[in-house]
Structures are given as C-alpha cells and as structure tokens.
Amino acid sequence: MDLFIQQVVSGFATGGIYACMALSVVMIYQAIHHLNFAQGEMAMFSTYIAWQLLAWGLPYWAVFPLVIAISFVGGFAVERIVFKPIENAPVLSHIVIFIALFAIFNSFAGFIWDFTIKAVPSPFGDGPLYPGAPIGTHQAGMIGVTMVVLVMLWAFFRFTRMGLAMRAAAANPDSARLVGVKVSMMTALGWGMASAIGAVAGVLIAPVVFLEPNMMLSILLYGFAGAVLGGLTSPAGAVLGGFLVGIIENLAGTYIPVIGGELKLPIALFLIVAVLLIKPAGLLGRRTVQRV
C-alpha cells in the first residue's frame, strides 16, 4: 500500500508537467479547433531562449516573464505569417504546416544550440519538499504554477471582454464577426497565449527532463493524452487529465511488468485511443454537436 501511495504521489508530480502541456494544447484548441503538433517544439524553443538568457547572466525572475513575452509575440507572429494566408485551406494543409513547423523548430534548435544536453536550473531548488517527502520542491512549485496559470486562464475567459470575444470567435466565427469580434485577431491571440503557456511548461519541465531538441516529443504526446482525457474544450479538464495521465503512467509502470520504468509511451497511445472511442468529449469537456 505504501508503494501504491508513493507511486500516486510521484505520478501526481510528473502529472504537473503534463497538465501544463495539456493546458497549452487546450488553449490552442479553443482558438482554432486544431491540435498544434508543433506545440511541443515551440515550447522547447522557448526553453532554449530561456537557457540562453540565463547563460548571459540575467536573473531567473527576469528571464521568466521575458521568455513568456517573447513566446507570446513568437506565437502571434507564427499565426500571422504562416497561418493567416491559408485560413480557409483544408485540414490536411493545416496538419502539413504543423509538421513543417515541427521540423523547422526542431532543426533550428539543434543548429543554434547543438544537440548536447543542457541543464536548466530550478527556481524552487531541488531538495525534497520536507525531509522524507516523496515530492521535491521543484515539483511542488511546478504544480503551484500550473494551478496559478489555470486560475488566470479561467478568470480571463470568464470575466474579460476579450476572453468572451475569443470564446465567441472559436465557437461560431461567422456570428462573432457579425457582432464585431475581430475573429482572425482572436485566433492570433490564441496562438500567442498557447505559445506563452507552452513556454511556462517548457521552462518548468526542463529542470526535470534536461534540455535537448527532442525533449518535448513524448511530453507533447502525454499532454495530448491529458487534454483528450480531460476534454479538449475544458482548461480545468486538461489539468485534471494531465495529473491523471501522470498517475496512470506511474501506476502502470509499477504494476504492469511488461511496461517497466522506461517504455511508457504506449500507455499514452492506449489512453488517447480509448478515450476517443469511449468518451470523445473527455471527462469535463462539452459534447460537440455538429451542424449538417
């Protein structure tokens, strides 16, 4: 039983990573009803920028907001430059562009900062939370930050005019345009915000998994799994889903001998397919109804 509880707690800690990533996946889904397959690579690129700024000697708490701002502008720019011209293209074109962005960010990161593993410091220290705790200060800090981001997002969408406009633009672009919402600007803002949240995720994840150009691929997959499990339409669901994926992953690794500690990606595959088949809306998501 002790082992069980310990695994659940440490699953919760890893879940924090996935929750953060899932949140940015949901953010972009809210804005464009697409899954951005380049999300992870964009977050990785942001993390490299953070590492570079730290290496130049800037203090951590100056770097953190700076990177978020840079990522916001970057995400905004990517939408304006790359996606705006093909707004009305078929879904395949969009997916191809995501893959193209994936390749570009991955390749540039390796080109600029080479492929050696880099360590990113944690702002929360690396000791255990209290002596003998199963969870480190960094994990606790990460979970805390994820929660803060979630609350801020919730408040933004719930209480601000812009949040309302973004929801309207995503839910029904034509009607939103008729009442004066700048739909395409909202989409770009959504990209910027998703990219900023991705940057938060990347910077917080990097102390745990180490920084290298391919660090995000599997985390993105878990993030997708979390987002799908919690419901692609619900930020709170995404966070819940992220934590659940972390816990399920850890328990499966402990109790299913076939999987072991290393090879946990098939779990994400299994979760995604299972959720999409059994409850496509996810745990907290709304059922999407299609007009024909």
Add this chain to the structure above:
Amino acid sequence: MATSEENMTGGPAIPRAAAASAKKSGSSLGTIVLAVLVIGAVILPFASKNFFIFQMTQVMVYAIAILGLNLLTGINGQFSLGHGAFYAVGAYTAAILMEMQGVPYGWTIPIAGVLCFVAGFLFGLPALRLEGVYLALATFALAVATPQLLKLSPFEHWTGGVQGIVIIKPDAPFGLDAVLNPDQWLYFFTLVIGLFLYWLARNIVGSRTGRALMAIRDNPIAARSMGVNTAVYKATAFGISAMFTGVAGCLGAIVIQFVAPDSFTFALSVALLVGLVIGGVGWLPGALLGALFIVFIPNVAEDISKGLAGAFYGFFLIAVIYLAPQGAGGLIRSGLARVKRML
C-alpha cells in the same frame, strides 16, 4: 486522375472518335510516359554505381509506401501521421521470418502484406469514429509510440529488442547471379513489385470500390445515402493502405538488411507525409516524385548546411502548401493544360 485531362497525342487526324478519344488518348500519353520510365528504370542499374542503385531501390520502396498513404489520404480522405508504424510491421515481418524462421525472402512479402492489411483494418475500425484532427492525433500517438512498442520486453525474443535484427542480403536466383549482383537483383525485384502494386492501385481507384472511396472523401453523408457502407469501406481503405506501406517496409528491410526500433520513429511517418504532399495528394504517380524528394533532398540539404535538413524540409513544405497545394501532380497537370491551350 491522369485520365481526365489532355488529348494531345490523339491529334486532329481522327475527328469522329474525338469524344471517345479524350479519355483514351489521355491515358495513352500516360502509357507512353510509363513505358519510357520503365525502359529508363531497366537500363539504369547497368549504367550506375552500386550505391546509386541502392538509393534508387530505396526510392521505389518509399514510393510504394507513399502510394499506400495516397490511397488512404488522397482517395479516401482519411489522415494518417502514423504510417511509419505499418512500415515497421512490414519490416519486422520480413526480418523475423527470414532470420528466425528461415522463410525465403520472396514469401515474406505476401505475408507482410496480409499482416499489415489486418493491422490496418483493425486500426481503421476505431478510427472510423475519429474524424479530421482526431484521427491525426490517434495516428500521431501511434507513430510516436512505435519505437517503444517494438522495444517491449514480451516481444524482445522476436524483435531483438533495442539491438534489432540483421538480415543477410539475398543473391539473385535462377542462375541470374552470374549477370546481376545482389544490389541489381534487389533493384529489379523491387521494381517488379512496385509496378504490380501501382497497377493494383490504379485498378482499385478505377473500380467500384475506388468510386465508393472517393465518394466518401467528397461527401460522406451523400455517399451513405447512396448506399455506400462507409464503415466497411473506410476500414478497408485503411487496411489496403497499410498493406501497401507494409509491403514497402518489408522490401525496405531486405534492402537495408537491418531493422531496429529507432529506424521507425516519428521522423519516418513525417517523411512519408512529406513525400505524399510533395508528389501530390490524390495523384498516384506523384508517389515516385515524393519518394525521390525524401531520399535525395535531405542529402542535398545536409550539404548546404549541416543540421538544417529538417528546417529545409519545413520551409519546402510550407512553400508547397502556399504555391502548389496539389503538389508536383498539380503543377504537371496545370503545365500540360497550358501547353494544350497553346497548341
């Protein structure tokens, strides 16, 4: 489709057959091009170095895989970012059968085809409920998880785990080894299978099944109300597509003589998708152009700047989507149409 456009070769000599010849002469141009290509392909291995022959064999292998993906995406309108997984199944089928069971390599190909058809059909069944972006997500997960699936310990006895399996290159049979070295033989072997599969794909597209698949792509609801069983056809399309890709994987394993989990990463699935888009979605001969691109362009890009091959891929893809969304196929078609207008 290549049949629907131009009738330049028909000429004005036979006006009374004009209506009928529109289709016929279009395909006769296609036949001429195909004949020239085949003759060129037969001469090529006698006029080039072994490494180039090996590369061209790889081109044909990828072309078969892309052809499979094209049947799924171009003809049936379903996405897959995970065809690398079926390629891997085909490759491992060849490796395990040849090296552990002593099955002759020729027999591994139909076996890989059947296995991948079943795998694709089964994956296609749940995929029926997933549309557009969800299907992309499920197949993305499949592609990313494939290397780890191959490393799982219960299969290790068969798959050789992380180490993979080494395959011995087959010699040319029937006393042909006096004339052909193993590289040349594998080249012709792949060529014949590739031509057969291309013929098969053309016929599938032209058949009743093909029309049903295209109807589902263009308007699923209308197709259903016309009596097309969308569930069966979509799952079958997934199966057929996986079969083509699996056969390609099987040939690829024999040609490269090695399989290991890390040869079948997400990058492979991306490469197949890139090839599909470059060649032209929905245009079957485009598979060859796409395959040429994914085999040779990364080398060129590496020469220009080390490590930037991925970025080059990316920029090229974006350019294609902007400037020629129909890929090479679209460019060729519009080029031909322009020539026709000038004549």
